[in-house]
Amino acid sequence: MEERVEGLWSDVRELNLGTTTEIEHLHNPPTPLCFLRDFVSQNKPCLISNATTHWPALSLWPSNSYLCKALKDSTISLHLTPNGRADALTTFTLPNNKNSLTCFASAFVKRMPFDRALNLIATKTEKKGTVAYMQQQNDCLLEEFGVIAGDVAAEVGWATEAFGCSPEAANLWIGNGESETWWHKDHYENLYAVVSGEKHFLLLPPTDVHRLYVKEYPAAQYTCDDDHDLESGELRLELEEPLRYIPWCSVDPYPSPERRGREMSLYPRYFNGPKPFECTVKAGDMLYLPSMWFHHVRQTPDSEGKTIAVNYWYDMQFDIKYAYFYFLQSISLPSNDPEKAQHPDTEDYKKQQVLQIPIGEQED
Amino acid sequence: MEERVEGLWSDVRELNLGTTTEIEHLHNPPTPLCFLRDFVSQNKPCLISNATTHWPALSLWPSNSYLCKALKDSTISLHLTPNGRADALTTFTLPNNKNSLTCFASAFVKRMPFDRALNLIATKTEKKGTVAYMQQQNDCLLEEFGVIAGDVAAEVGWATEAFGCSPEAANLWIGNGESETWWHKDHYENLYAVVSGEKHFLLLPPTDVHRLYVKEYPAAQYTCDDDHDLESGELRLELEEPLRYIPWCSVDPYPSPERRGREMSLYPRYFNGPKPFECTVKAGDMLYLPSMWFHHVRQTPDSEGKTIAVNYWYDMQFDIKYAYFYFLQSISLPSNDPEKAQHPDTEDYKKQQVLQIPIGEQED
Numbered sequence: 001m002e003e004r005v006e007g008l009w010s011d012v013r014e015l016n017l018g019t020t021t022e023i024e025h026l027h028n029p030p031t032p033l034c035f036l037r038d039f040v041s042q043n044k045p046c047l048i049s050n051a052t053t054h055w056p057a058l059s060l061w062p063s064n065s066y067l068c069k070a071l072k073d074s075t076i077s078l079h080l081t082p083n084g085r086a087d088a089l090t091t092f093t094l095p096n097n098k099n100s101l102t103c104f105a106s107a108f109v110k111r112m113p114f115d116r117a118l119n120l121i122a123t124k125t126e127k128k129g130t131v132a133y134m135q136q137q138n139d140c141l142l143e144e145f146g147v148i149a150g151d152v153a154a155e156v157g158w159a160t161e162a163f164g165c166s167p168e169a170a171n172l173w174i175g176n177g178e179s180e181t182w183w184h185k186d187h188y189e190n191l192y193a194v195v196s197g198e199k200h201f202l203l204l205p206p207t208d209v210h211r212l213y214v215k216e217y218p219a220a221q222y223t224c225d226d227d228h229d230l231e232s233g234e235l236r237l238e239l240e241e242p243l244r245y246i247p248w249c250s251v252d253p254y255p256s257p258e259r260r261g262r263e264m265s266l267y268p269r270y271f272n273g274p275k276p277f278e279c280t281v282k283a284g285d286m287l288y289l290p291s292m293w294f295h296h297v298r299q300t301p302d303s304e305g306k307t308i309a310v311n312y313w314y315d316m317q318f319d320i321k322y323a324y325f326y327f328l329q330s331i332s333l334p335s336n337d338p339e340k341a342q343h344p345d346t347e348d349y350k351k352q353q354v355l356q357i358p359i360g361e362q363e364d
Numbered sequence: 365m366e367e368r369v370e371g372l373w374s375d376v377r378e379l380n381l382g383t384t385t386e387i388e389h390l391h392n393p394p395t396p397l398c399f400l401r402d403f404v405s406q407n408k409p410c411l412i413s414n415a416t417t418h419w420p421a422l423s424l425w426p427s428n429s430y431l432c433k434a435l436k437d438s439t440i441s442l443h444l445t446p447n448g449r450a451d452a453l454t455t456f457t458l459p460n461n462k463n464s465l466t467c468f469a470s471a472f473v474k475r476m477p478f479d480r481a482l483n484l485i486a487t488k489t490e491k492k493g494t495v496a497y498m499q500q501q502n503d504c505l506l507e508e509f510g511v512i513a514g515d516v517a518a519e520v521g522w523a524t525e526a527f528g529c530s531p532e533a534a535n536l537w538i539g540n541g542e543s544e545t546w547w548h549k550d551h552y553e554n555l556y557a558v559v560s561g562e563k564h565f566l567l568l569p570p571t572d573v574h575r576l577y578v579k580e581y582p583a584a585q586y587t588c589d590d591d592h593d594l595e596s597g598e599l600r601l602e603l604e605e606p607l608r609y610i611p612w613c614s615v616d617p618y619p620s621p622e623r624r625g626r627e628m629s630l631y632p633r634y635f636n637g638p639k640p641f642e643c644t645v646k647a648g649d650m651l652y653l654p655s656m657w658f659h660h661v662r663q664t665p666d667s668e669g670k671t672i673a674v675n676y677w678y679d680m681q682f683d684i685k686y687a688y689f690y691f692l693q694s695i696s697l698p699s700n701d702p703e704k705a706q707h708p709d710t711e712d713y714k715k716q717q718v719l720q721i722p723i724g725e726q727e728d
Contacts, residue, residue, distance in 0.1 A: 008690075008691040033528075040401075319406035
């Protein structure tokens with residue numbers, strides 16, 4: 001079976017996506033018909049230039065002082081982590097301090113005035129222990145940044161016409177070079193426009209799902225007891241209670257040199273298979289990120305220390321492509337990971353995985 | 365694995381195609397954008413009414429005398445079989461008269477004046493041993509019926525705009541109630557318009573490929589030594605030499621009562637799975653038959669004894685949908701057929717299958 005799945009990875013590239021790491025680049029926005037025919041229907045990404053030239057945001061938002069003035073009365077949600085990795089895997093040390101496990105960590109989310117949040121993102125301090133990211137994703141362009149929403153389009157005209165509906169959500173993202181977004185996929189068609197700075201995407205098609213070793217991880221949350229300590233990084237990681245499991249991609253595409261060997265032996269289908277597609281989205285460019293495509297995102301800040309993007313989520317079609325994906329995902333391939341099988345689905349297994357390690361230690 | 369594949373059959377219906385045997389019916393032609401979005405992109409069929417109301421053929425072609433007059437100087441290719449089944453499985457009796465095997469039989473194709481061919485199709489005689497069908501499929505609307513091609517559209521405007529290209533081929537089909545087209549799929553997007561009589565389609569999505577038990581069958585051809593015997597049915601079936609193998613669907617959806625039990629036990633995934641979609645295309649209606657969909661076709665003649673259809677084949681996209689299909693098809697499921705495994709792919713096996721049976725018998 002493994003050979004057949006590997007055949008699928010190469011077939012989709014040879015037939016349709018191309019065998020390099022580049023995606024197609026349109027120098028102007030497509031017509032709705034061409035967008036549907038050449039990209040959406042084929043579930044194929046593209047980078048589009050000159051799609052946002054009419055947005056006032058392109059000239060206004062690079063200025064931190066413009067943003068702080070415009071949003072001086074706004075309270076926004078800031079996501080804080082010690083390492084720039086929210087909704088990512090991290091190591092959780094159990095209370096006995098001897099054992100650790102890998103968990104899915106969510107950011108500590110703190111509501112605060114916009115200017116304080118931007119300051120946390122854009123100001124480099126010598127010994128900063130937290131990484132801040134505005135990435136609320138609940139249609140936050142209107143919900144939290146309503147006063148500047150008019151600087152960008154409320155929707156992408158040609159995309160709205162192609163999809164036959166307005167976006168389900170539009171989100172604004174302000175981060176810095178320390179934040180990255182772990183491999184994941186969304187059940188939306190995504191149009192992702194960079195306004196300031198650059199975003200660096202790694203992309204893998206849905207056919208490559210086994211290469212990311214999706215497994216269930218216990219959910220954990222960063223917390224902070226003292227709001228005034230946000231700058232000094234006093235974030236604690238706590239497992240959710242009751243235990244909750246999140247299926248998440250296992251692969252870190254940029255492991256530290258000392259972890260690289262271990263990661264490569266654990267996740268050979270990722271590191272030995274075809275390279276991910278790579279796409280840098282610059283200010284003024286827009287990425288069409290098709291539904292169900294896995295993506296990993298890093299960013300380069302502008303001259304004032306931040307990267308800004310706006311994305312539009314349009315409802316996807318749960319059609320034959322989705323049915324095929326769901327079928328493919330259901331096929332188990334062997335794992336080199338001694339810790340757990342893929343897709344563990346018994347409650348017993350889950351409890352054992354997290355809870356029996358400390359109990360065992362305590363009995364010593 | 366079998367359960368997962370069965371899950372795919374139900375998922376694609378529950379998510380997208382519907383769980384009845386009906387397909388969507390549009391009462392007017394769609395816009396190119398809606399056609400792409402709601403049908404082509406989703407690989408989903410639909411029946412379209414009022415798409416050909418402007419065709420002169422709708423009023424002219426039901427008349428046999430109009431056709432004979434217009435095509436009086438035309439020579440066309442007539443496909444002849446003893447049973448109405450061309451490009452279908454049939455039983456071939458080996459020369460020793462003791463053994464038989466199932467082969468893929470192609471029609472005897474005879475070039476003749478149009479009026480003689482139409483007479484063979486439309487005239488019922490008491491003891492007729494051949495079934496005649498004009499179904500040349502080599503862009504025959506222009507190649508063989510050029511003088512009446514102007515009675516229909518050269519292409520389907522909204523489809524041409526949606527697909528971004530003109531049709532690769534347009535074919536004309538004139539048959540009668542005796543002809544049927546065995547389960548198969550085409551690597552084209554198909555728009556199929558009925559001009560006179562009715563066509564009855566059974567349809568299965570590409571996800572259901574295992575339900576048709578595609579296997580390789582030796583190719584055979586009907587031949588006739590004496591052209592004057594066409595009416596009396598003196599067609600002989602001959603295996604091609606050298607042997608050539610055709611992968612073809614094994615299932616006869618309408619087996620005779622005495623064969624039904626055997627067929628149901630050989631092909632349980634077909635007979636016990638979800639019913640095929642059913643669609644009768646009446647004169648004036650058009651079927652969008654998506655690429656890679658399996659279809660089986662029967663027909664009801666008009667009052668002058670014939671069914672006429674015109675179809676347009678547009679190039680398909682070999683995109684992620686095709687890559688998924690190809691992957692799915694590569695997965696072997698168990699077979700109840702003792703004669704052979706699915707997808708036999710060694711030359712030795714093939715030779716053994718056809719040739720060793722008579723040799724064995726001769727040695728007795």
